[in-house]
Amino acid sequence: NNLLKVCNALGIFKYSSDQRSLGFASNAQSEIIGDRASAMVRPEPCDLIVTKQNAQDVEYEAWEKDHPSALRSFEGMMSIAKGKKIIMFLDYDGTLSPIVDDPELAFMSDTMRSAVREVARNCPTAIISGRSRDKVYEFVQLNDVYYAGSHGMDIMAPPRRHKSGDTKYQRRAVDKKGNEVIIFQPAQEFLPEILEIFNELEEETKVIEGVTVEDNRFCVSVHFRRAKQEDYSLVEKKVLSVLGRHSRFHLTRGRKVLEIRPSIKWNKGNALEYLLETLGFAESSDVLPIYIGDDVTDEDAFKVIQKRGQGFPILVSRKPKVTMASYSLQDPSEVLSFLLRLARWRRN
Template identity: 65%
Template structure:
């Protein structure tokens, strides 16, 4: 992998939960370690680095607390990028001016913005309908909703799923996907982490064949990004899993600790590569 990176512009894409932080029973406690934060920081000092999460973009930033990475929330439906991206021929009709985590001018791209009122309505309805099920957590991720049942007794799983399905039947513009003990509700638009990956490569000026994207993720939603890299025949996709999985990823790491080791190795390789050219 390192030999293929020589002469290329490496761009790093990372999922958050299960990749940079462990999967925990309480999603609000999915904190990354200081050592992982340091590893991500070191990588971001050498390569453009983006965290693409299903969570709210601002929530991921509060977990990570680094200003030298790009943040994408809601499975790619909430993207903040530098103003310079406007120079790359992208359709800017859905762009809004914003201020990034550094206080710099930025552009905000939210292809599902029109769904915000519906998402808010469904979120309130699901909170009300599931409040009698012990252990359930309904999380508003701005452009999507996560119904976590990791702490729910298994005998209640079917009842919870039925509640979610029956609720969403009333909203044909929304769809349901499933992750690791979580049910996701999101807008039925042709947008996912794979499309967000392509958008970011284009808007950041890294769409050429001289770019080597690396994408690391652990969940089903990351498969969309893996498929994009496979179709492009460009870059490396890495799944994080301790067990064999049916995946489009080319490589695997077992857990966040191995992800951290890989990131440290990547930054060390870049530092050595740069010093050897001096």
């Protein structure tokens, strides 16, 4: 039945009862046999054959109707944004840089860096990543954006008091340009145990080829993209064995990565809200946040924007996914195109 649906969507059907190929129907290929009209489609070398890729394309097109391309929807989105203050939030891996086998080599292009710089000149811009804040800065190398690492558990924000008045998680510091900033770290108490977890994971996984353990300061990632597929279950077993010794932590899953994080009520959505507040836009009705991200941890930020009822959550994905995002982009190259158009729109 699913194949028939795909065929119907593509305009494809079987051309005879004893042949297995599928092709486009055309009037020129219809023949009159005797007194009866029998539409028989003869295969041509260029006829489309239904493949797994064709089916995936059809599935993506159907999904895209509910999550339209932010590039094709750009003019409509900007008509809504007109007269509002745009605040840009960006994930890093898979959004500003491609997903690569070695996480240490996830460099963004100079063109992407220039695009982010141009956007940041006209719109307050923050990068919210699962990486450590220092690592994200090392990759991005821009001083005009705010950085939130460890899924928002390590935020560099403007020097503005958080409305809760709780200052035990924050301290004043100076950024690379000499400007005063606030460093907000709600998981400080977990740092000694996070170091223990990092060391244990390195010890447990060192026998598995292709596994990399990354210290993200307030969480620990185990990357297994370069590991053999038959070792995936062993990687998970090793990670779970370490997790079992640390009751205050939990496991999250990403794209070929397992992560052990402190069990606190703080995520990328909370980080987005914190940054909006420290930027002075928490209660503003004329602010329009845009968040672009590609992974499951970005869904928390998408939910916050949906709850606010203002803003554009954009998922980066080549595959249909269950998501709270309203719009989509297929890959970092489309993210680049979107940022360049946004920068040009803001200048004009």
